[in-house]
Amino acid sequence: xxxxxxxxEKLIEQFQKIPSIGRKTAQRMxxxxxxxxxxxxxxxxxxxxxxxxxxxxxxxxxxxxxNELCPICESNNRDKSTVCVVEEPKDxxxxxxxREYKGVYHVLHGAISxxxxxxxxxxxxxxxVERVASGEISEVIxxxxxxxxxxxxxxxxxxxxxxxxxxxxxxxYGIPVGADIExxxxxxLMRALSGRSEL
Amino acid sequence: xxxxxxxxEKLIEQFQKIPSIGRKTAQRMxxxxxxxxxxxxxxxxxxxxxxxxxxxxxxxxxxxxxNELCPICESNNRDKSTVCVVEEPKDxxxxxxxREYKGVYHVLHGAISxxxxxxxxxxxxxxxVERVASGEISEVIxxxxxxxxxxxxxxxxxxxxxxxxxxxxxxxYGIPVGADIExxxxxxLMRALSGRSEL
Numbered sequence: 001x002x003x004x005x006x007x008x009e010k011l012i013e014q015f016q017k018i019p020s021i022g023r024k025t026a027q028r029m030x031x032x033x034x035x036x037x038x039x040x041x042x043x044x045x046x047x048x049x050x051x052x053x054x055x056x057x058x059x060x061x062x063x064x065x066x067n068e069l070c071p072i073c074e075s076n077n078r079d080k081s082t083v084c085v086v087e088e089p090k091d092x093x094x095x096x097x098x099r100e101y102k103g104v105y106h107v108l109h110g111a112i113s114x115x116x117x118x119x120x121x122x123x124x125x126x127x128x129v130e131r132v133a134s135g136e137i138s139e140v141i142x143x144x145x146x147x148x149x150x151x152x153x154x155x156x157x158x159x160x161x162x163x164x165x166x167x168x169x170x171x172x173y174g175i176p177v178g179a180d181i182e183x184x185x186x187x188x189l190m191r192a193l194s195g196r197s198e199l
Numbered sequence: 200x201x202x203x204x205x206x207x208e209k210l211i212e213q214f215q216k217i218p219s220i221g222r223k224t225a226q227r228m229x230x231x232x233x234x235x236x237x238x239x240x241x242x243x244x245x246x247x248x249x250x251x252x253x254x255x256x257x258x259x260x261x262x263x264x265x266n267e268l269c270p271i272c273e274s275n276n277r278d279k280s281t282v283c284v285v286e287e288p289k290d291x292x293x294x295x296x297x298r299e300y301k302g303v304y305h306v307l308h309g310a311i312s313x314x315x316x317x318x319x320x321x322x323x324x325x326x327x328v329e330r331v332a333s334g335e336i337s338e339v340i341x342x343x344x345x346x347x348x349x350x351x352x353x354x355x356x357x358x359x360x361x362x363x364x365x366x367x368x369x370x371x372y373g374i375p376v377g378a379d380i381e382x383x384x385x386x387x388l389m390r391a392l393s394g395r396s397e398l
Contacts, residue, residue: 005263011250014243018231025219027289032217033247034254034263041251044213045244048232051210052240055233064204064233090226 008034060131062107062124064089072096072104079103081138085128085157087111087145095143103141106131111149112156125157132161139167146173146191207233259330261306261323263288271295271303278302280337284327284356286310286344294342302340305330310348311355324356331360338366345372345390 008030015026033041057063058070061083065071072078072092082103086092092105108123120126131137140161144150158168173191175184184192207229214225232240256262257269260282264270271277271291281302285291291304307322319325330336339360343349357367372390374383383391 005254005265007246007250007253007265008263011246014246018228020224020227028219029217030250031289033250036251038251041247045247047206047210047213048240048244048247051206051229051232052235052237054206055204064207066204066206090230 057107057109061105062109062127063092063105077102080136082141083128083131083137083139084141084143085154086143087150087153091143091145103139106140108144108153111144111147111153113149113152120156123153125160128157129160132164132166135164137166139169142168142170146171256306256308260304261308261326262291262304276301279335281340282327282330282336282338283340283342284353285342286349286352290342290344302338305339307343307352310343310346310352312348312351319355322352324359327356328359331363331365334363336365338368341367341369345370 011030011033012023012026015021015029016023018026021029033044036044054066055064056066058065058073059068060073061070063070063072067074079102083106084095084101084103085106085108086095087108087110089107092107095101095105106124106128108125108128110118110123112118112120112123128140132140140157142154142158144154154170162168172195173188174195175181175188175192181189210229210232211222211225214220214228215222217225220228232243235243253265254263255265257264257272258267259272260269262269262271266273278301282305283294283300283302284305284307285294286307286309288306291306294300294304305323305327307324307327309317309322311317311319311322327339331339339356341353341356343353353369361367371394372387373394374380374387374391380388
């Protein structure tokens with residue numbers, strides 16, 4: 001049921017546009033906004049405009065940044081010869097969280113998905129090919145998601161860049177650490193088996 | 200882990216301030232904002248400011264409205280002699296959803312809760328007493344939540360307004376329609392038993 005208060009209804013609709021946010025959560029969020037101080041509400045609105053205007057893609061790796069280059073591409077402590085290819089900026093975050101990877105990234109902003117009308121041209125694949133063609137890269141690690149789309153994208157990119165003599169690797173598939181083999185799905189188990197290593 | 204992009208981090212923080220929104224959801228919401236068109240982001244920000252500036256409390260029942268009086272208080276089709284007392288504006292919504300209640304409302308904006316430092320003075324209780332004292336009200340239905348706070352508030356208000364000769368009632372407690380008695384909690388079951396009616 002809709003509120004009779006138009007301004008409130010509009011705000012609820014805005015929150016409801018966010019994927020996975022339903023009517024009830026959107027309502028609760030709108031009431032939170034009403035409870036804010038005038039200043040708080042302005043800060044919130046400004047944060048939306050600011051994020052939207054200030055943030056763009058790194059001109060080299062296409063990760064999100066407020067500058068020309070993202071902090072990772074700009075850093076002198078990263079190994080520029082290793083590039084990890086991910087689908088989304090949040091995947092960079094996941095990789096950075098383990099504090100183990102010292103190379104740089106390339107963010108595709110999606111995966112090839114004919115079902116959703118997303119072809120290679122909508123992604124940053126050609127920019128990756130250019131980076132590889134420059135000759136400064138020795139290894140490309142494909143860290144696209146272990147889905148049909150992610151696998152297809154990894155295979156497609158691999159075929160494009162291998163001719164440049166670059167090493168192309170893929171993240172290992174297998175049982176997640178701490179998980180129970182009993183509950184692993186068949187595909188994961190199959191991948192874990194075929195990817196087994198000697199002890 | 201925090202993003203290196205300050206504007207994004209700020210937006211995530213804003214979303215995270217909303218009760219029950221965790222870091223991951225806030226992140227997803229922030230990425231949704233980045234995906235919006237310039238126009239879409241402006242609409243979102245405007246909705247926040249608009250809701251915050253335009254919406255205030257109805258001068259009679261304290262429900263949310265953009266005008267002096269809320270649509271329910273302004274309507275000629277509502278029975279002004281029956282007042283349903285609720286804790287929050289969203290409770291009005293729940294009551295209106297059943298399309299059965301024809302009276303008006305009084306929104307307390309909370310319940311008496313000494314634990315949280317909320318006394319009768321922080322609520323709109325005195326305004327309710329004034330409405331009752333005007334002599335135009337014949338019945339007050341207490342529809343505060345069936346919690347200790349809600350019950351306390353209902354009892355408190357009841358004592359204040361009964362001297363004016365008004366009828367004070369309370370919503371019935373019991374097993375929810377469609378629920379299984381087996382899974383009803385003890386307190387609900389006790390209330391259902393003591394409130395039993397003849398068939």
